[in-house]
Amino acid sequence: MHDSTAQSSPVTPPWATEPATAILVLADGTVLEGKGFGAPGAVEAEVCFNTAITGYQEILTDPSYAGQIVTFTFPHIGNIGANDEDIEDLTPARRTGAVGAIFKADITDPSNYRSAGHLDAWLKARGIVALAGIDTRALTAHIRENGVANAVIAHDPKGQFDIGAMKQRAAEWSGLVGLDLAKDAASGQSSQWSVTPWKWDEGFGVNTAEDVHIVALDYGVKRNILRLMAGLDAKVTVLPGTASAEEVLAHNPDGIFLSNGPGDPAATGEYAVPVIRELIETGIPVFGICLGHQMLALALGAKTVKMHQGHHGANHPVKDHTTGKVEIVSMNHGFAVDSASLPKGITETHVSLFDGTNCGLAVDGKPVFSVQHHPEASPGPQDSHYLFRRFLNLIRQRNGEAAVAER
Numbered sequence: 001m002h003d004s005t006a007q008s009s010p011v012t013p014p015w016a017t018e019p020a021t022a023i024l025v026l027a028d029g030t031v032l033e034g035k036g037f038g039a040p041g042a043v044e045a046e047v048c049f050n051t052a053i054t055g056y057q058e059i060l061t062d063p064s065y066a067g068q069i070v071t072f073t074f075p076h077i078g079n080i081g082a083n084d085e086d087i088e089d090l091t092p093a094r095r096t097g098a099v100g101a102i103f104k105a106d107i108t109d110p111s112n113y114r115s116a117g118h119l120d121a122w123l124k125a126r127g128i129v130a131l132a133g134i135d136t137r138a139l140t141a142h143i144r145e146n147g148v149a150n151a152v153i154a155h156d157p158k159g160q161f162d163i164g165a166m167k168q169r170a171a172e173w174s175g176l177v178g179l180d181l182a183k184d185a186a187s188g189q190s191s192q193w194s195v196t197p198w199k200w201d202e203g204f205g206v207n208t209a210e211d212v213h214i215v216a217l218d219y220g221v222k223r224n225i226l227r228l229m230a231g232l233d234a235k236v237t238v239l240p241g242t243a244s245a246e247e248v249l250a251h252n253p254d255g256i257f258l259s260n261g262p263g264d265p266a267a268t269g270e271y272a273v274p275v276i277r278e279l280i281e282t283g284i285p286v287f288g289i290c291l292g293h294q295m296l297a298l299a300l301g302a303k304t305v306k307m308h309q310g311h312h313g314a315n316h317p318v319k320d321h322t323t324g325k326v327e328i329v330s331m332n333h334g335f336a337v338d339s340a341s342l343p344k345g346i347t348e349t350h351v352s353l354f355d356g357t358n359c360g361l362a363v364d365g366k367p368v369f370s371v372q373h374h375p376e377a378s379p380g381p382q383d384s385h386y387l388f389r390r391f392l393n394l395i396r397q398r399n400g401e402a403a404v405a406e407r
């Protein structure tokens, strides 16, 4: 990593035999040069690092990564190719998710029975600008020391870059604080969801039972969340995150789900937060994940803050205070609920064992709870799947039915 003052192109890194075809310029002037993959072009976004060792397609298609470039700390990305199943955004044609990707090693030819093509071609089709061949450990250390960075990532097969202009663009970008990306991340349409989780040798299933009805408010929802709820015999109706409380209640839900999503939770204060405030007064069980958790906290009067480097990975330890158990979880957030701001009557249910930040809350005396981490774990370990059953039990209890085993 070096601070380049070069304004002319093509850029030739000292170790390379060929000119760089992709480049990352941070707002602090740091320049990283390597080999381009995926879509040509240039885009400004926030660079964060993800420590998961599997699930690169699920990560890159997670709508919560809108406005972000993901640096994978795992060095070999792409070796199992790409397929049409490991997708997390609801409407892939809209390509909501990460806009850039950074890898240590070049993408190799795919070798996996599920592969339908090369990751490079998939990145190109999805419009993701990718850079490979850089020291991702150094970039990760840089982010850990200095915090997530605003940047511009560019890929030009001819290696023509205007580094000065890229530096200026990175420095001038507003960053994610104050940015509402959830409104655009949502599919914007109401739909029914009945697909159940993928099973070995069977693929995805379809749920026809409709024991309970869950309305999921979509702020950029991940498919595996909907699959897990459908897998618990729920009829799932997805509504745009901009729906009013009246529109939600018109569906007669037994439970209301608040989805994950991109951007600053505090920027959703005009549409989502007031609606959530109304919904929690109805007595209908409410469950929120990640952005849904943060917006619920805001609706309850707490505050959210921007984190230094965020949590992005599939190996984070979280403690559930209600059971005393520790779960290894999937994480993807750059904002957090300030636990000191949680008002009276709200219990902090989960905390991160990495840094003590808030990872869950429950409203005393109401069937309303949420978590910061990702129990759908796509990708990630399945320790937190019990949270979907906890939600179902709140619904069953309210409907006068017997609880199912949580674990």
Ligand SMILES: NC(=O)CC[C@H](N)C(=O)O
Residues within 6 Å of the ligand: 064, 259, 260, 261, 262, 263, 264, 265, 289, 290, 291, 292, 332, 333, 334, 335, 336
């Ligand atoms: N995965 C999410 O829902 C992320 C929530 C929010 N955009 C954050 O970065 O903290």
